[in-house]
Amino acid sequence: MAILSFIENIDLLTLLVLVSLGLATYVAQFYFSYFTRKNPLPGPVPWPIIGVWEDDVAMANKFQEKYGDIWEVWKWSERHVWIGRADLATKLLNPSYSNNNFPSRTTKNEGLDLMDMTSKGVVFNLDWDSWNFNRKCVNRVLNSPKFLRQSIVCTQNLFTEMEKYWLSLGLDKEIDLAKWMSRFMMDSTLIMMTNKNFYALANYYDTFSNSSCSNHLSKDSERFVAGIRTHFMACVFFKDTPKYQRRFFPNLRRRSKELLEEVAWLNREVLKIIRERKQEIDRTQLEDELSSDMLTMLLNLNTSRDLNRESAAKPIIEDDIRAIIYDIIGGGSDTTSNSFCYVVYYLSHYHEVRKVMLKELETVLGNDPITYEKLQKLHYCDAMIKEVLRIMPTVSVVFRVNSKPDEIDGHHFESSTIFMISLPGIHMHNAHWDNPQKFDPQRFMDKNIEGNILIPFGGGTRICPGKQLSMLQIKALLALLYSKYEVELVDMNAPIKYCSTTVNHCTELMIKIRLRSEI
Numbered sequence: 001m002a003i004l005s006f007i008e009n010i011d012l013l014t015l016l017v018l019v020s021l022g023l024a025t026y027v028a029q030f031y032f033s034y035f036t037r038k039n040p041l042p043g044p045v046p047w048p049i050i051g052v053w054e055d056d057v058a059m060a061n062k063f064q065e066k067y068g069d070i071w072e073v074w075k076w077s078e079r080h081v082w083i084g085r086a087d088l089a090t091k092l093l094n095p096s097y098s099n100n101n102f103p104s105r106t107t108k109n110e111g112l113d114l115m116d117m118t119s120k121g122v123v124f125n126l127d128w129d130s131w132n133f134n135r136k137c138v139n140r141v142l143n144s145p146k147f148l149r150q151s152i153v154c155t156q157n158l159f160t161e162m163e164k165y166w167l168s169l170g171l172d173k174e175i176d177l178a179k180w181m182s183r184f185m186m187d188s189t190l191i192m193m194t195n196k197n198f199y200a201l202a203n204y205y206d207t208f209s210n211s212s213c214s215n216h217l218s219k220d221s222e223r224f225v226a227g228i229r230t231h232f233m234a235c236v237f238f239k240d241t242p243k244y245q246r247r248f249f250p251n252l253r254r255r256s257k258e259l260l261e262e263v264a265w266l267n268r269e270v271l272k273i274i275r276e277r278k279q280e281i282d283r284t285q286l287e288d289e290l291s292s293d294m295l296t297m298l299l300n301l302n303t304s305r306d307l308n309r310e311s312a313a314k315p316i317i318e319d320d321i322r323a324i325i326y327d328i329i330g331g332g333s334d335t336t337s338n339s340f341c342y343v344v345y346y347l348s349h350y351h352e353v354r355k356v357m358l359k360e361l362e363t364v365l366g367n368d369p370i371t372y373e374k375l376q377k378l379h380y381c382d383a384m385i386k387e388v389l390r391i392m393p394t395v396s397v398v399f400r401v402n403s404k405p406d407e408i409d410g411h412h413f414e415s416s417t418i419f420m421i422s423l424p425g426i427h428m429h430n431a432h433w434d435n436p437q438k439f440d441p442q443r444f445m446d447k448n449i450e451g452n453i454l455i456p457f458g459g460g461t462r463i464c465p466g467k468q469l470s471m472l473q474i475k476a477l478l479a480l481l482y483s484k485y486e487v488e489l490v491d492m493n494a495p496i497k498y499c500s501t502t503v504n505h506c507t508e509l510m511i512k513i514r515l516r517s518e519i
């Protein structure tokens with residue numbers, strides 16, 4: 001009662017004094033805890049509640065220069081430990097399954113739980129045994145020569161389709177390669193995954209052309225592709241937006257609801273595709289060959305059709321397949337399309353490198369069709385792509401979380417510490433590279449690179465399972481584009497345009513192409 005009557009009789013000035021006192025106490029307590037925290041590392045001093053406001057991926061190089069190769073950044077109330085030198089990342093990139101203290105890339109996350117991502121699939125799966133089983137299945141399919149061969153055929157077919165659109169728009173037109181490649185890789189990944197075309201390229205072409213080439217195609221495909229993009233946005237939103245903000249800020253509450261509805265719709269659509277394919281497989285005779293798309297291959301693993309079946313292993317369940325579909329589309333489409341754009345950008349600026357690459361394409365491929373075996377012989381292309389991904393890594397940070405307390409470089413870390421490995425930090429470190437700023441593919445020719453000094457695909461147990469596939473796809477695209485066309489940037493003086501986040505998105509790459517035969 002006394003408190004109530006005090007509140008009723010309070011005047012504005014007293015209220016302001018009390019609020020200010022409350023805030024001052026909170027801030028004093030916050031900084032007291034911060035400056036007396038256990039096992040401190042150097043790093044920018046955080047603001048109360050929000051932590052460090054700057055985008056830490058964009059700031060990583062600046063922070064590394066200022067604070068050294070291991071530093072900490074606070075986001076909201078979460079501590080992120082950043083690492084920018086390969087030897088400090090050794091434990092984090094441990095290749096062992098059985099003895100690994102850094103098994104996952106996120107802490108327990110209520111937002112990702114809501115999306116049903118933390119116990120399914122691979123990318124956000126926190127259940128180590130479930131991840132291990134799913135990961136073995138993904139590795140078996142993605143690295144099988146049958147699947148890789150099919151992926152090259154798919155790349156060739158889609159390139160022919162894209163070329164047809166470019167020719168119809170006219171070769172005098174400027175092409176925004178970033179936008180075309182984003183649609184190209186979306187189509188390519190969905191076809192390789194499901195053996196179904198969702199016409200992202202055709203729909204993009206329609207935005208330029210009066211003669212709608214896809215008006216006979218189902219609008220459902222457009223909705224599906226949009227749904228996939230929304231799913232990725234939802235992952236980022238639910239992973240990074242704390243629960244209380246999603247509950248109490250009306251706009252965030254509305255956004256959560258919309259995203260969850262869209263994700264539920266997409267889940268139903270994807271499950272429909274999985275079930276239809278399962279029925280098709282059941283209707284096919286055992287001796288008849290099935291298609292080499294990832295969905296069919298995943299559904300067949302550890303069944304009576306699987307010749308390499310491990311005796312005790314069970315088939316993979318449909319909810320895990322659904323999550324893997326998202327993981328593969330999310331992990332495989334934008335990464336490869338952006339990487340290809342960065343390769344084209346560097347080739348346009350380094351004419352000597354382009355000349356050596358063209359020579360290699362001519363010698364190894366000649367006028368023959370592109371094959372899996374021949375693409376593996378493109379050693380200079382391989383070195384050149386590695387050098388582009390060293391200087392311009394498409395993924396700029398790799399995450400890890402420790403399951404037990406651990407020590408790195410004499411610093412103690414409690415369990416569930418979030419570690420961020422800075423790829424630009426390692427790729428440009430003077431301790432690992434001679435003249436790191438120099439673009440020089442030769443540094444990878446006939447040389448083994450040891451330690452984790454080149455990690456565009458991450459490392460250890462959770463290394464990217466699509467590494468082989470994406471290198472083959474980029475080489476196939478280089479062969480298809482450069483053997484027929486001369487490629488030029490529209491503005492040679494413009495710096496590369498990209499938006500720096502965990503994945504560096506190429507926002508625009510304007511090129512002009514001319515037929516080599518007409519030069």
Ligand code: HEM
Pocket residue numbers: 105122123124135142327328331332333335336339394395398399455456457458459460461462463464465466467469470471
């Ligand atoms: C140039 C293209 C690509 C780049 C630069 C790239 C890069 C990466 C990186 C840095 C990681 C994190 C690895 C780690 O934590 O150590 C990763 C994970 C992953 N990538 Fe890729 N990737 C590419 C292409 C692909 C493709 C084509 C696919 C699939 C078709 C794919 C599927 C995945 C998956 C599923 C994971 C999660 C693996 C796990 O958690 O076990 N990626 N990728």
